[in-house]
Amino acid sequence: MTSFFFIFRIALAWATVATVLAITAAETLLSDRDCGGSLLLLVLGVTGFAAVTAFSHVRRVRLLTGEVDRATLDSRQRRQIEVPFEAGETFDIIDAAIRELPGAGQVDSARDSLQVRARIGAVPPYSGGAAWLFTGHASPGGNQIIAIVTPNGDAGSVTLICEPERGAWTDWFLVDAGGNLENADAIGRAVARRVAERRRGEQVAAAQTATEKELTVAKLSLLHAQVEPHFLYNTLASAQLLTRSDPARADAMLGNLISYLRNCLPRTDDALSTLGQELERARAYLDILVIRMGPRLRLQVDVATQLHGALVPAMMLQTLVENAIKHGLEPKPGGGTVWIIARVHEGALALTVADDGRGFCAEGGGTGIGLRNVRERLRLAYGGGAGLTIVSNYPCGVAATISLPYSDAGAAAAQERCHG
Template identity: 80%
Template sequence: MTSFSFIFRITFAWTLASMAVAVFMAQTLLSHRDSGGMLVLLVLGAMAFAAISAFSHVRRVRLLTGQVDRGTLASRQRRQIEVPFEAGETFDIIDAAIRDLPGAEQVDSARDSLQVRAKIRYLHPYGGGVMWQMTGHTGPSANQVIVTVTPNGDAGSVTLICEPERGAWTDWFLVDGGANLENADAIGRAVARRVAERRRSEQAAAVQSATEKELTVAKLSLLHAQVEPHFLYNTLASAQLLTRSDPARADEMLGNLIAYLRNSLPRTDDALSTLGKELERARAYLDILVIRMGPRLRLQVEVAPELHGAPLPSMMLQTLVENAIKHGLEPKAGGGTVWIIARVVDGVLALTVADDGRGLSGEGGGTGIGLRNVRERLRLAYGNAASFTIVSNYPSGVAATISVPYQRNAAASPVLEKVA
């Protein structure tokens, strides 16, 4: 019924127009004997042309959409599209979709006003032959696309208009062969595809970030559970010897080993530790080495008691201390000093572990896995708000500094500061 009404409307309009022309011609051609027959042929030809044109339009619309109604048969198409991105991103998506449309030319976009206007060259679906143009389609004349993006909170509302570049009154006589319907649907599909790609990219980034975090947590658990065999064996061997010569120092060494092992047990979650707890672990480790290395190892700790409650990722301080011993002081014949210094400057906690050992140019350096792990964990925990630097210490050795946002939301840990 809708198809019949559309064909009848187009045919009726052409009939009225041709009859008006016939009446005008009849008044000016009364002296010609055969003028009546010519006028009848003119009216009948116009009616046939209109009927064929409308029928061809209906068949093409049905081919494009699979259904025929007043909306799909119209030569002027309007769409309202909701895009789940803010207006600026929505504008970029729409602008790219229009520029990629077949036949798009003279695309004028204004990002400040969130508007896009473009001319779309008509592309004949069947080669643009004479018979196709004779069926009433607009032929080589252009269509146009007008888009306005309206901000809607965190989303963008898109008003899309696809229409011929001619007056609206011509819709009573001319059809577009479904060209603007095709353009509107193509832009809608392009927007949907780009939104889906953006969503997939976001999901992939989220999965990658979660995977990296899980991997880092797994590495941290291994780091917690790992006690180097040679460190444990050497400590127990030293304690065994001291039990015969100096039982008091043997008892002190075993107490430090117990404290170190207790603080090195894997945590059940990846919650932040505190500077006080991490300092307690590091001191237990260093006190063991002081007993073993004797005067070759000296410690200087400068951490104010009020900073003990500052949140800090676990095992980071321990990693820096172990690096200072293994790669800085143990290879050095005369040993040296390890400094642990904490300062708060402009809301940033700077924790430095320095030594006067062999330095960055010394032989026997490690693989760097521990330092890479520190950087990666800082990135996952704080993003760009944290940093890690390692530089040469003057006159010798290395200074490594972790900088994180300072917070006062944990109780201080009773760690005794001393110089050995």
């Protein structure tokens, strides 16, 4: 029924105009009063031609969409497209989609006002045929597209208008053979494709990041599987010797070892801990080494109590302390001091482990695997919001500093959980 009324409307409009022109011509221009039959045939021919053209339009719209209604038959198409990206990204997507349309000519885009206007050549779907005189495709004019992006929080809403470059009143007489319907659908498909591509890219990046994180955790697990047993065997061997010569020191060493393992074993390498827990682990480790190294090892801790609840990655402080001992103080005949210092500045926690050992030297400098793993873990956990710096310590030794995001509220909540 919709198709019938559409064809009837177009035919009636042309019949009315043709009748008015025929009557005017008969009364003012023609002297032969017997030409009424010829004029009637002309009116009927124009009406029939218009009806056939409208019928062709209906059939083509049905071919494009599979259904026919007032919205699809209209030569002027309006769409509302929601894009799950912010307005700037939405504008880039819609601008690119319009530029890639077949027949796209002049495209004027204004990023500041989030608006795109374009002229699209009206390409007849079928070549030749005088019927296109009634579709507007034979005229030099074409179609135009107007796209306006409206910010909607973290998303963008696009108002899309596809219409012929002629007055709206001409829609009573002319059709576009579904040209603007094609343009509107093509832009919608292009936007959907680009959004899907962006989502796939995000999924691939997330999967790659997850894979990198898994590999890093695997490397860290392998590293600790090699380092921790070595430390454990040395400690047990030292305790065994002390049981014969100094049982009290052996007992203290084993107590510190139990404390160290209690803080160390239950956690995974990529878990978040608190600075207080990491200090307990480091103290237990250093207390063991104090028994082994004697007065050659000294410890100074400068960490405010309110910072004990700060969230830090597990085992990072331990890695820096182990590096300071293994590469700085243990090879030095006179030993030295390890400093653990924590400060907060402009929303960042700076955790420093310094020593006055041998410093940067070619002998026994290590492979750097531990520090590379620290940097990789910081990158995966915080992106560019965290980092590790290593500098010379005056007058000798090395100072390594981890910088992390810090929140008073987060530190307080972590402290409450620890005490709870």
